[in-house]
Amino acid sequence: MTSHDEAVAAVGQVLRYLEERNGVRFDPEVLENTPTRWIAFLETATQGMRAKEPTAVQFELTDGGTVQLSDVVFHSLCEHHLLPFFGTASVEYRPRGFVVGISALVHIVEHHARRLQLQERMTRDIAYAIAVATGSDEVKVKIDAEHLCMSMRGVAKPGVRVTTQACASGVSPIDRDENQ
Numbered sequence: 584m585t586s587h588d589e590a591v592a593a594v595g596q597v598l599r600y601l602e603e604r605n606g607v608r609f610d611p612e613v614l615e616n617t618p619t620r621w622i623a624f625l626e627t628a629t630q631g632m633r634a635k636e637p638t639a640v641q642f643e644l645t646d647g648g649t650v651q652l653s654d655v656v657f658h659s660l661c662e663h664h665l666l667p668f669f670g671t672a673s674v675e676y677r678p679r680g681f682v683v684g685i686s687a688l689v690h691i692v693e694h695h696a697r698r699l700q701l702q703e704r705m706t707r708d709i710a711y712a713i714a715v716a717t718g719s720d721e722v723k724v725k726i727d728a729e730h731l732c733m734s735m736r737g738v739a740k741p742g743v744r745v746t747t748q749a750c751a752s753g754v755s756p757i758d759r760d761e762n763q
């Protein structure tokens with residue numbers, strides 16, 4: 584079991600490594616507090632991994648057309664480099680007898696962004712979570728993102744947009760109850 588203090592100390596080691604590697608000295612305030620700050624950042628950036636799937640309030644409605652939310656801004660962390668990837672998600676579903684509170688859809692996007700991620704997995708998991716929350720058999724999710732691991736390093740091509748799409752269909756809670 585790794586404690587919080589051990590994780591902070593490990594980041595301190597990384598800073599000392601960078602001092603030696605570059606022949607520099609960091610400000611003592613940085614050596615003292617930056618490791619704690621970075622661990623705190625990582626805990627925020629991964630809180631979706633330990634939180635429960637958001638619940639959605641339901642409002643009865645038949646023939647609700649489709650519901651689409653666009654430009655839901657998110658920030659996630661690429662699991663390969665621990666660097667941010669960020670952009671917008673667009674989600675759409677066709678209600679089956681009820682609609683859900685629209686903020687729940689944003690909470691679902693946040694929940695799957697705040698973790699070490701792969702963009703394709705995030706897209707698929709958001710689609711599935713919306714299908715489960717809405718019982719809809721027509722869910723579409725599109726994510727458009729820039730990966731700092733491609734902008735700042737590696738191929739070093741800023742501005743490349745990566746677009747991923749996924750569809751999902753869930754089981755309506757009504758159908759699920761009837762099948763039990």
Ligand SMILES: Nc1nc2c(ncn2[C@@H]2O[C@H](COP(=O)(O)OP(=O)(O)OP(=O)(O)O)[C@@H](O)[C@H]2O)c(=O)[nH]1
Pocket residue numbers: 661662663700701702703730732733736737738
């Ligand atoms: N499919 C997919 N690939 C990703 C994502 N985030 C990062 N990657 C890629 O994961 C790969 C990691 O491959 P490695 O060869 O281990 O890493 P690397 O040597 O740092 O690769 P370069 O980034 O090309 O320098 C790279 O091609 C990244 O571009 C993602 O969300 N989805």
Ligand SMILES: [Zn+2]
Pocket residue numbers: 661662663664665666730732733
């Ligand atoms: Zn990466």
